[in-house]
Amino acid sequence: MQRLSIDFYHQYDTLILAQKLLGCTLVHDSPEGRTAGIIVETEAYLTDDPACHAYRKKTNRNAAMFGRAGSVYVYQIYGMHYCVNIVSAEEGRGEAVLIRALEPTEGVNLMEARRKLKMGDKIIRQSAFDPAAAYRSNLCNGPAKLVQAMGISIPKQNGSSLIDGSLYILPSITNDFEIVTTTRIGITQGADLPYRFYIKGNAFVSRK
DNA sequence: CGCACGATGCTCT
DNA sequence: GAGCATCGTGCGC
Numbered sequence: 001m002q003r004l005s006i007d008f009y010h011q012y013d014t015l016i017l018a019q020k021l022l023g024c025t026l027v028h029d030s031p032e033g034r035t036a037g038i039i040v041e042t043e044a045y046l047t048d049d050p051a052c053h054a055y056r057k058k059t060n061r062n063a064a065m066f067g068r069a070g071s072v073y074v075y076q077i078y079g080m081h082y083c084v085n086i087v088s089a090e091e092g093r094g095e096a097v098l099i100r101a102l103e104p105t106e107g108v109n110l111m112e113a114r115r116k117l118k119m120g121d122k123i124i125r126q127s128a129f130d131p132a133a134a135y136r137s138n139l140c141n142g143p144a145k146l147v148q149a150m151g152i153s154i155p156k157q158n159g160s161s162l163i164d165g166s167l168y169i170l171p172s173i174t175n176d177f178e179i180v181t182t183t184r185i186g187i188t189q190g191a192d193l194p195y196r197f198y199i200k201g202n203a204f205v206s207r208k
Numbered sequence: 209c210g211c212a213c214g215a216t217g218c219t220c221t
Numbered sequence: 222g223a224g225c226a227t228c229g230t231g232c233g234c
Contacts, residue, residue: 052226
């Protein structure tokens with residue numbers, strides 16, 4: 001399977017892209033091995049949206065968000081966590097899609113090691129896409145968890161390209177799902193905007 | 209199960 | 222000096 005091309009990211013505006021990314025597979029080919037998961041939850045951040053890091057001027061922190069569609073924006077939050085975004089607009093505009101949850105598909109052992117899960121954490125959820133598969137729900141069901149599980153970091157991925165980098169996205173495996181739209185999680189500004197999207201009924205979303 | 213809260217460091221005011 | 226696109230623990234039910 002071939003990774004999504006630059007055209008895919010330029011084809012849609014940010015709100016549509018956030019929905020088109022659902023069902024696609026995020027892959028990281030790292031020195032430790034490959035990890036991958038199906039994107040099941042996203043949020044859109046627009047340039048005229050007060051919750052968006054690019055709402056004000058370009059700074060060192062948010063600079064990657066002003067890059068071209070198909071590049072990666074990683075930032076630190078709450079002093080200890082990191083989140084990953086897919087830049088979704090033309091150079092200089094400053095829009096992106098936050099990846100909030102993955103359903104693991106590959107490299108689960110490596111994910112568990114990176115997440116340092118405790119022995120008692122045995123919560124298993126059934127895959128909605130592969131009836132034979134079941135995974136621990138605690139690996140990628142949150143934006144900072146999936147960054148940790150996938151081994152994504154600012155020095156390696158911030159500003160990188162999904163077209164030729166070690167982090168990339170494969171096309172959606174199916175269109176056979178419904179999308180739920182809600183307000184975004186964890187923000188105070190722009191809290192009423194319906195910019196969060198997730199796959200209905202999927203067991204690996206961060207919350208319903 | 210759900211809710212409340214503390215950790216922790218960088219950015220911008 | 223405040224605020225932040227979060228997470229894990231600890232408590233009560």
